[in-house]
Amino acid sequence: MTRVAVLKGGRSLERGVSLSSGARVEDALERLGHDVVAVDVGADLLERLRDGACEIAFIALHGPGGEDGTVQELLEVLEIPYTGSGVGACARCSDKVNAKHVLRDAGLPTPDWVAFSESALRELGAGNALGAIVQRLEFPLVVKPASHGSALGIKFARSAADVPAALVAAFSYDHKVLLERHVEGRELAISILGRPAGEPEALPIVEAIPRGQDFYDFAARYDIGATTFECPAQLAPALAARAQEIALAAYSVLGCYGFARVDMILAHDGEPQILELNPIPGLTETSLLPQAADAAGIEFDELVERILESARVRSLQAH
Ligand SMILES: Nc1ncnc2c1ncn2[C@@H]1O[C@H](COP(=O)(O)OP(=O)(O)O)[C@@H](O)[C@H]1O
Ligand SMILES: [Mg+2]
Structure with missing residues (x-):
């Protein structure tokens, strides 16, 4: 039995999803016989962890604060072992621009893009370069904030006329945004799970199939029924293996640990492009990583125990 603090909620815009992930993890930990301390993350986090005498923190937070290395850094200082990736990997992944640079430098496929910061627009007149940028990337473009998940602040721009409003929307979420080439293809999510002893494994691929065609509305995307998910995705074995190999390489080059989910588009030319x-990733009833694990014969409780075990292994290795 281990005394586990489940960190959930927090103040990010993904608070709701995190509360669901956290609640589900708590139930699993209790069934597994652990002692659970539920912590809705706020200004009293340090006291809660100290008073709770927690041995391990299970981080079920999503979005800025919980997924970007901030909480991980605090836990390092407190010398409390925690689940999932370390500070560096979280910092790299949570900024899409930084992650894309790491991927491109490693020779891994990610759609071409141009990043913009608010200060480049304000102080360097970067807005005047917009014409050249859109010419290089071609329409349609995807405009998104560098941080955040759950498709928050993401807009498609079909022509130059759509770009200013899309930029304004993205800038309302972050001071850095990216314009990315739109990739036409199939949307795949590949979850990676660490093995307590050995190399991480890629779980069966989940394909997100939108009901509507062409560009679909992101608000509608998360509504029940707007998207169907197929796992394992129907892919030729060689194609699936290649997509999984690329996902594993991305996980490794970004320095992830324990578990992660790689989102990609399998372009019509057969090339997987990492987004x-x-x-x-989410751990709710409808989330993709638990679905993928289930397809691999790993039930939710076992998934949670494995993630916990990898945190123990890392802390043992560090000491
Ligand atoms: N370059 C792109 N080409 C095609 N679709 C994209 C592209 N970028 C994002 N999308 C769509 O937007 C969704 C969310 O984008 P993503 O980069 O995964 O951000 P997040 O999930 O963090 O909000 C993707 O799952 C995909 O449907
Ligand atoms: Mg995504």
Whole structure:
């Protein structure tokens, strides 16, 4: 039995999803016989952890604060072992621009892009370069904030006329945004799970199939029924193996640990293009990593125990 603090909630815009992930993890930990301390993360986090005499923190936070290395750094200082990726990997993955640089430098496929910061627009007149940028990337473009998940602040721009409004929307979420080439293809999510002893494994691929065609509305995307998910995705074995190999390489080059989910588009030319890595993917009833684990014969409780075990292994290795 281990005394586990489940960190959930927090103040990010993904608070709701995190509360669901956290609640489900708590139930699993209790069934596994652990002693659970539920912590809705706030200004009293340090006291809660200290008073709770927690041995391990299970981080079920999503979005800025919980997934970007902030909480991980605090836990390092407190010398409390925690689940999932370390500070560096979280920091790299949670900024899509930084992650894409790491991927491109490693020769891994990610759609071409140009990043913009608010200060480049304000102080360097970067807005005047917009014409050249859109010419290089071609329409349609995807405009997104560098941080955040759950498709928050993401807009498609079909023509130059759509770009200013899309930029304004993205800038309302972050001071850094990226314009990315739109990739036409199939949307795949590949979850990676660490093995307590041995190399991480890629779980069966989940394909997100939108109901509507062409560009779909992101608000609608997370509504029940707007997207169907197929796991394992129907892919030729060689194609699936290649996508999994690329996902594993991305996980490794970004320095992830324990578990993560790689989002990609399998372009019509057969090339997987990595959009992003989520160091703490959703763990709710409908989330993709638990679905993928289930398809691999790993039930939710076992998944949680494995993630916990990898945190123990890392802390033992560090000492
Ligand atoms: N370059 C792109 N080409 C096609 N679709 C994209 C592209 N970028 C994002 N999308 C769509 O937007 C969704 C969310 O984008 P993603 O980069 O994964 O951000 P997040 O999940 O963090 O909000 C993707 O799952 C995909 O449907
Ligand atoms: Mg995504």
